[in-house]
Amino acid sequence: MNKVIEIRDCSAAYGENKVLDRVSLVVEKGEFVVMIGPSGCGKTTLLKMMNGLVVPSEGEVAVNGERLEECNLSAMRRRIGYAVQGARLFPHMTVEDNICYVPGLEKKMLPEEKKMLTEKMMELVQLPGELKRRFPRQLSGGQKQRVGIARAMAANPDILLMDEPFGAVDEITRRGLQEELSALQKKTGITIVFITHDIGEAFRLGSRILVMKEGGIWQEGTKEELQRNPRDEFVKRLLGG
Numbered sequence: 001m002n003k004v005i006e007i008r009d010c011s012a013a014y015g016e017n018k019v020l021d022r023v024s025l026v027v028e029k030g031e032f033v034v035m036i037g038p039s040g041c042g043k044t045t046l047l048k049m050m051n052g053l054v055v056p057s058e059g060e061v062a063v064n065g066e067r068l069e070e071c072n073l074s075a076m077r078r079r080i081g082y083a084v085q086g087a088r089l090f091p092h093m094t095v096e097d098n099i100c101y102v103p104g105l106e107k108k109m110l111p112e113e114k115k116m117l118t119e120k121m122m123e124l125v126q127l128p129g130e131l132k133r134r135f136p137r138q139l140s141g142g143q144k145q146r147v148g149i150a151r152a153m154a155a156n157p158d159i160l161l162m163d164e165p166f167g168a169v170d171e172i173t174r175r176g177l178q179e180e181l182s183a184l185q186k187k188t189g190i191t192i193v194f195i196t197h198d199i200g201e202a203f204r205l206g207s208r209i210l211v212m213k214e215g216g217i218w219q220e221g222t223k224e225e226l227q228r229n230p231r232d233e234f235v236k237r238l239l240g241g
Contacts, residue, residue, distance in 0.1 A: 002029040003065070004159055004191050005050050010059030012045050019045045021215040022059065029158070032185055032192045034206030036199060036238065041212040043195045047161050050193060051080045063159070078102055081160040081190075085167040087148030089136040095122075095147050096132040102155040121150035126180055142173035149181070153190075162194045166201070178204055199239055211235055 005027035012020040020042045027033050035043045048054040049061050052073040061068045063076060089098045096118045100109060103117060118132050125146040136144055145165060152160055166174045182205055185192055196202050202209050203223045211219045211226070219231040230236045 003027070004029050004063065005193070006062040007046070007049060008060050008062070010046075010049060010056040010061060012042075012049065012054055012056050019215055020049075020056070023216055024059075025210070025217065027191060027193060029191055030189050032182075032194065032205055032207045033210060034194045034196060034202040034208070035210045035212055036196055036202045037210075037212030037218070039197075042215045043212050044163055046212075047163055047193060047195055050159075050161055051077050051082060078105060078155055079157050079159070081152030081155070081157040083145075083148045083152040083160065083162045083165045085164040087136075087144040087165075089144060089147055089151070091136050094133050094135055095127075095139070098136070098147055099132075099150045099154050101151060106155070117154060121154050124153065124184065125150045140173075141169040142177065145169055145173075145177055146180075149184075153184075153188075158191060160190050160192045162192065164195050164197065167197075174201075181205065211238060 003026050005025070007023055007025040009022045009024055010020060011018065011022055019040070023042070023046060025046070035046065037043055045054050049056060050063065052061070052068045063080070066076070068076070090101065093101070096114060099118050099121050100114045103109060109117070119129055122129055122132065127143065127146050127150065131139065131143065136147070139147065148165065166177050169177065178201060194205060206223065208220060208222060209226060210217050213234060219226065219235050226235065226239060230239060
């Protein structure tokens with residue numbers, strides 16, 4: 001398998017508060033890696049390191065074999081999808097314009113190109129085509145999240161980073177989005193790194209689960225490996241044992 005993300009002995013701090021302490025991680029092509037752990041354990045900081053939004057105070061990060069400190073970060077980020085809780089769509093843009101935003105940074109898109117890309121992405125995330133002229137304020141929470149995923153996928157990235165993307169929707173919608181994302185990942189083979197506070201969500205989605213604690217990776221493995229051999233009481237409690 002190919003290494004698409006490499007975190008090598010990375011640390012990070014906000015002022016005097018050290019949030020990551022010499023973390024190392026390799027994410028292989030096609031994995032669905034889920035990070036879970038208590039608030040403040042470093043999950044979001046680690047995710048943001050993967051697209052250069054956080055620069056490590058020590059260590060280095062490489063994406064597709066290219067060290068981030070040596071690459072064009074703006075160009076690299078356009079090749080990595082990024083979806084967060086609440087979708088954070090551009091409120092003054094239609095669904096179509098939101099979806100086509102990142103590809104439009106690369107080149108001026110003709111109306112027909114925008115139409116074709118929008119229809120393809122909306123079909124991918126199971127959104128009805130008649131929504132493409134609507135603005136975010138006219139969408140439900142679940143629809144907004146689907147648009148957010150469609151926007152993250154529109155530039156055809158091989159990596160998708162997701163920070164609690166379903167945290168703002170109701171449980172029924174959430175389960176539907178989980179099923180759709182799992183099917184999408186299997187269909188496209190995209191590499192996904194996903195943060196959640198919900199162990200059920202982690203178990204449903206992750207091919208590998210990282211349990212984080214106090215700025216480090218405390219334990220990792222498949223659902224079955226973690227359930228069969230939790231490292232300690234902290235992991236047992238986190239897994240609901």
